[in-house]
Each structure stands twice: as C-alpha cells, then as structure tokens.
Amino acid sequence: MKKNVRVFLTITLLLVFGCRQSTKEEGKTRQVLEKSIYRDSAPKQKKAPAVKLKSLAGLRDTAFVRLADYSDQFVYDLRYATTNNFLKAQVYDCAECYTRVKTAKALIKANEAFLKKGYRIKFFDCYRPNSVQYKMWKIVPNPQYVANPKKGSIHNKGGAVDITLVTLEGKKVDMGTDFDFFGKKAYHDNLDLPQDILDHRKLLKETMEEYGFWSIRTEWWHYNLAAASNDKVVDFKWKCD
Numbered sequence: 001m002k003k004n005v006r007v008f009l010t011i012t013l014l015l016v017f018g019c020r021q022s023t024k025e026e027g028k029t030r031q032v033l034e035k036s037i038y039r040d041s042a043p044k045q046k047k048a049p050a051v052k053l054k055s056l057a058g059l060r061d062t063a064f065v066r067l068a069d070y071s072d073q074f075v076y077d078l079r080y081a082t083t084n085n086f087l088k089a090q091v092y093d094c095a096e097c098y099t100r101v102k103t104a105k106a107l108i109k110a111n112e113a114f115l116k117k118g119y120r121i122k123f124f125d126c127y128r129p130n131s132v133q134y135k136m137w138k139i140v141p142n143p144q145y146v147a148n149p150k151k152g153s154i155h156n157k158g159g160a161v162d163i164t165l166v167t168l169e170g171k172k173v174d175m176g177t178d179f180d181f182f183g184k185k186a187y188h189d190n191l192d193l194p195q196d197i198l199d200h201r202k203l204l205k206e207t208m209e210e211y212g213f214w215s216i217r218t219e220w221w222h223y224n225l226a227a228a229s230n231d232k233v234v235d236f237k238w239k240c241d
C-alpha cells in the first residue's frame with residue numbers, strides 16, 4: 001500500500017515538473033522568435049507580433065491591413081518613426097507597416113520566393129498617410145526628394161514599399177547604399193558597383209517584378225504595386241498605444 005502511494009506521488013511530481021519545463025521552453029522559443037523578427041526595429045515598434053496570424057482571404061483588395069498580423073516572416077526597420085532618416089525628423093508617432101490587402105498579398109508571395117533563396121524582406125517604409133506626406137513636404141519642400149502632398153505618392157495609396165533584403169537570420173545584405181541615399185550610387189542603371197551588390201539588387205528587382213511591382217530608376221529600395229496606381233490617396237491613420 002505504502003509503495004503504491006509512493007509510486008503515485010512520484011508520477012504526479014514528474015508530470016507537473018515536465019509540464020512546467022515545456023511551458024518554459026515554449027516561452028523561451030517565442031521570445032527568441034520575437035527578438036529575431038524585430039531585431040532591427042525602431043525603439044517604438046510594438047514588440048509582440050500577433051500570436052495567431054490572421055487570414056487575408058475574403059478581405060476587400062483595397063482595405064488596409066497591418067502586415068505583421070498576416071505574416072511573421074518579415075523584418076521591420078521603419079525609419080520615419082525614428083530620426084535616422086534623411087529628414088532627420090520622426091514623422092510617424094509609432095512604427096507600423098500598413099498596406100492595402102492586394103499589396104500585402106503580393107508582398108507575402110514575393111517574400112515566400114525570397115525565403116526559398118535564404119532571404120527575407122525588411123521594410124523601411126510602407127503606406128504613408130497623406131498628412132505625413134504634408135509633414136515631410138514642410139521639412140523638405142523639394143519634389144526631387146519628397147512627393148508633393150497635393151498630388152501624393154503611391155506610398156499614400158498603400159501601394160508602395162521601401163524595402164531591402166536581409167538573410168534568414170536578419171543579417172544585412174549589401175545593396176551599395178543606405179535607404180534614402182540620393183545619388184547615382186542608388187540608381188538601378190548604375191552598373192559601376194561590385195558584382196555582389198549588382199546581384200543582390202537584381203534578385204530584389206526581378207523577384208518584385210515577378211509579383212506585380214515596378215521599380216523607379218533612382219531608388220533601388222522603392223517598389224510600386226502596379227495594381228495600386230489608380231487607387232486614391234488617403235489619410236487613414238493607424239492607432240499608437
């Protein structure tokens with residue numbers, strides 16, 4: 001009888017201890033994953049990605065979505081939510097990446113192609129409310145660097161993104177210049193660059209084009225979704241905590 005009680009107690013203790021260990025392990029894995037996704041993020045970036053990802057199925061193509069709710073495979077370094085940009089000013093209250101549903105769908109597909117090759121997309125900027133475009137124009141009222149807010153840009157339509165590639169572990173992939181470097185070195189048709197940089201830019205451009213985006217000659221990081229060109233400029237604003 002006594003022996004049975006002892007066996008029962010031992011089994012119970014083992015079960016309880018085992019469960020606590022596995023919860024601890026899961027917590028640790030989640031922390032590591034969150035850290036790796038947001039490693040390059042701005043300080044104000046919301047930390048935790050949605051635990052359970054949502055589905056884009058059934059949503060209107062022109063609706064706005066927060067990309068991190070639909071994929072945890074992207075990296076974010078949203079520069080305009082910091083002062084680390086050519087304006088030297090923070091123009092977003094918090095770092096978020098929103099796009100239209102059709103843009104999000106194309107980005108997720110393009111990213112899947114990059115993942116197969118050992119890379120993932122890192123965002124510098126996504127949808128930009130028209131009022132933020134006015135803020136930027138006030139700081140730099142020069143159409144060479146900032147789109148005139150009266151006309152707006154495809155960023156204001158939720159169809160443009162500024163991106164680069166990083167490795168699966170989040171390491172930098174050399175594109176020759178930083179984001180928002182204005183000069184010949186950032187041009188797609190500047191072939192006077194080391195071969196590995198040309199190869200990285202080519203991979204980015206060809207893959208993005210395959211999934212419905214087009215590039216502009218002077219900025220290797222900027223991509224427009226062709227299907228968004230005729231959408232309206234809007235001023236939808238996301239909430240910050």
Ligand SMILES: [Zn+2]
Pocket residue numbers: 125155160161162221222223
């Ligand atoms: Zn851009």
